[in-house]
Amino acid sequence: MTDRLGHKQTAAMFTLMVLGREVPNPELQELVGFTLTGKERTQLKDSGYITSEKIGRPFVHQLTDRGWAWCEDELAAGSPPPPRPQSVLCSSMYVLLGGLHGYLRREKLRLANIFEADPGPEPESEPEPDVVVEDLEGRIRIAYRELVKEPRGWVGLVDLRPKLGEPADEVDAVLKELSAAGKIHLVPEDNRKALTAAHHEAAIRIGGEDNHLLSIEVL
Structure with a gap:
């Protein structure tokens, strides 16, 4: 099992996982109510979990291969990282993640098969x-x-x-x-x-x- 991260860093990692692409701080703020800055950002970058650079004005973040691997391990954690959150929704989410982890193992799939951004082929004709x-x-x-x-x-x-x-x-x-x-x-x-x-x-x-x-x- 990889090292557990703080609640905010964990939320940021899962958000980057679901979007499967580069995400600027303003979009992160709009989606989950916070930006990834300061020590929390540099720790994730120094750990090799994300790439993070300033493009224009905001920082833009994206999961690395190691970051995807961390997310896969975190699915099997069974409970949120300490300290234990007060929200029962947060705890129940880890039950859901554990179920997702089991499905991925049974089907021999990786997280990137589900979430990684893929625009797919353009349709042959459009209305x-x-x-x-x-x-x-x-x-x-x-x-x-x-x-x-x-x-x-x-x-x-x-x-x-x-x-x-x-x-x-x-x-x-x-x-x-x-x-x-x-x-x-x-x-x-x-x-x-x-x-x-x-x-x-x-x-x-x-x-x-x-x-x-x-x-x-x-x-």
Whole structure:
């Protein structure tokens, strides 16, 4: 059995496991209510469980092979790490994880077979509305590529929108879909004093928060 981690680190590891891809701190905050920073982040990185680097403004984290192995071992732990949590839901979750561990062993599967991100093949044909979305996605990527100054850099929506020439609601719908699929990252501008009326108008609201910046990992 590998070393047990603290409750917050364990929650972060399982979240990265389920998403199966790079996850920026703002998305982690939106999903589980905290970010991975400070000593907790460096311990996981130094232990070889995650890769963690600053891409633009936020830290972005992803499980390593060793991190996947730790998660597989933690499934069989039987109970949460000490100190014992007050929530019965947390304790019952480990019963569920133990059942998942048993299934994986019986079927000779690994966690990555279930959770690792895999977009899969593109469908041969799409209904008409999806064709329009796909075309707009392509134009978003082209506009981003024209504006970005470094790989996976951040581009302001205030600069991106004028290049698209589409109604704001249509652009918002595609951006939200791409964000939910993990194809793009949207974050707020840290320096709120630098925001103008145009920045506020161009922002997209997700999870009760206005996002002003866009990053795309793969062009």
